Amino acid sequence: MADIRSPIPGTFYRRPSPEEPPFKAEGDTVAVGDVVGLVEVMKTFIEVKADAAGTVKRFAVENEEPVAAGAVIVELEG
Amino acid sequence: MGIRRLFVANRGEIAVRIVRAAHALGIEAVQAYSEADADMLAVKLADASVCVGPPQAAKSYLNIEALIAAAKETGCDAVHPGYGFLAENAGFAEAVEAAGLIFVGPSADTIRRMGDKAAAREAAIAAGVPVVPGSDGRVGTADEAAAAAEKIGYPVMIKAAAGGGGRGIRIAETPEDLRRLAPQARSEAQAAFGDGGLYLERVIRDARHIEVQILGDGTRAVHCYERECSLQRRRQKVWEEAPAACLDTATRETLCASAVRLAEAVNYRGAGTLEYLYDAKTGEFFFIEMNTRIQVEHPVTEMVTGIDLVAEMIRVAGGAPLSMRQEDISLDGHAIEVRINAEDPANSFMPFPGLIGTLEVPEGDGIRFDAMIYEGYQIPPFYDSLLGKLIVHAPTREAAIAKMAETLARLKIEGAKTTIPLHAALAADSAVRAGEFHTQFLEPWLETNPLTAD
Secondary structure (H helix, E strand, O other), X not given: OOEEEOOOOEEEEOOOOOOOOOOXXXXXXXXXXXXXXXXXXXXXXXXXXXXXXXXXXXXXXXXXXXXXXXXXXXXXXX | OOOOEEEEOOOHHHHHHHXXXXXXXXXXXXXXXXXXXXXXXXXXXXXXXXXXXXXXXXXXXXXXHHHHHHHHHOOOOEEEOOOOOOOOOXXXXXXXXXXXXXXXXXXXXXXXXXXXXXXXXXXXXXXXXXXXXXXXXXXXXXXXXXXXXXXXOOOEEEEEOOOOOOOOOEEEOOHHHHXXXXXXXXXXXXXXXXXXXXXXXXXXXXXXXXXXXEEXXXXXXXXXXXXXXXXXXXXXXXXXXXXXXOOOHXXXXXXXXXXXXXXXXXXXXXXXXXXXXXXXXXXXXXXXXXXXXXXXXXXXXXXXXXXXXXXXHHHHHOOOOOOOOHHHOOOOOEEEEEEEEOEEOOOOOEEOOOXXXXXXXXXXXXXXXXXXXXXXXXXXXXXXXXXXXXEXXXXXXXXXXXXXXXXXXXXXXXXXXXXXXXXXXXXXXHHHHHOOOOOOOHHHHHHHOOOOOO
């Protein structure tokens, strides 16, 4: 099944800001182009967008954890 | 009793700079590093190194307990905070001292006082240092506002007393504008912040950013002249010079003397910088804030004065009095520094955490490269994008710009996109060459001078 990968190395965030809810939760449907999280690279925040549609099966990276370029962030199903 | 073993609580190029200054003084250096920084240059140069936590700065370079524990475990007697991270954190300075270690910087009280904009402004006024003219606190009625604006001088900025982030700011060019705009600002502030309080401040158009380097030993202070850092993008300095070519000698002396007065008034210890706005049209300067640490752009001052600022701040922290008197410090020629960032200037300055390939660094008289990179170094994505600084020194500003252009053309950093093309374009620009710029110059310039991929 399709995965959403990080375009760049950095620190992964699931929320737009600490006070707001996560962009996506497990079980949510995702359309192409939906933002599923942010990666902070050198103090710049880059949006991680879905390049395939589906349902979020699980997040492979925890909030505020380091992520490598090309690493799987979200596993999709459906 | 001098310092014998110094803990470097920072990373990147400033960590390299501090390790080198310690060695120049015969002091051992112990380098802190995060799990993402085990192979950084400062670790290789230091006498010992210790991991202080995971890649995220909040868990390593900002982790006060971990840093102090590491400094103690490795037998250090002092801590250098560098810039950024905890450098201006009064709580860190306090914790370092509570652990029986020396903090290389001013006292926690001074950091706290000068870090508070209102308190710093009061200290400046008390020391006779000009600040941006403004109302004495809030203005009540329309008549009060008009009277205050008359004293301040137009144009004035109308700001919400409870505001922040630029919300509710209006600019009045004339008394008529003020009468019309103040009520709007008041109702907007009331709606946004539940507080309709307003205050007024003079608008300094096309201001230049000029800052004075000072050194103090807690009793006496000296200045090491000024820098001009008006070329900024998103409030980040891009290109810095010393001295400021737009100042005449009399203004320079008055400006620098004001900085020494303020530094002595707060019993400043260590290296510090007083930032001013300079209105080139009227020749007026206004203190805006103080940075109680060494700054990124300190090398331009070192090049024109011959003083090792980092070594001096370490000596003073160890209890030594200042090693120089004001009359020992003089200006020699002109220096320029450019910040080499791992960003692609042809693509909205997108960060580029690459793997450094071939590195060719020009050498020669008046050329200095303060950097954290080496061939085969993988730039970590977790921190800021500053890879290093190229500094040139020449007898005149014109010669320094020519030297900058020529040195940039010979500096090769493969494996990463960097801001070198931006600096080359600036060095070739006629306004930059003529010194005709201000803090609002660079962003519009980037709009009209797009950089293409090289």
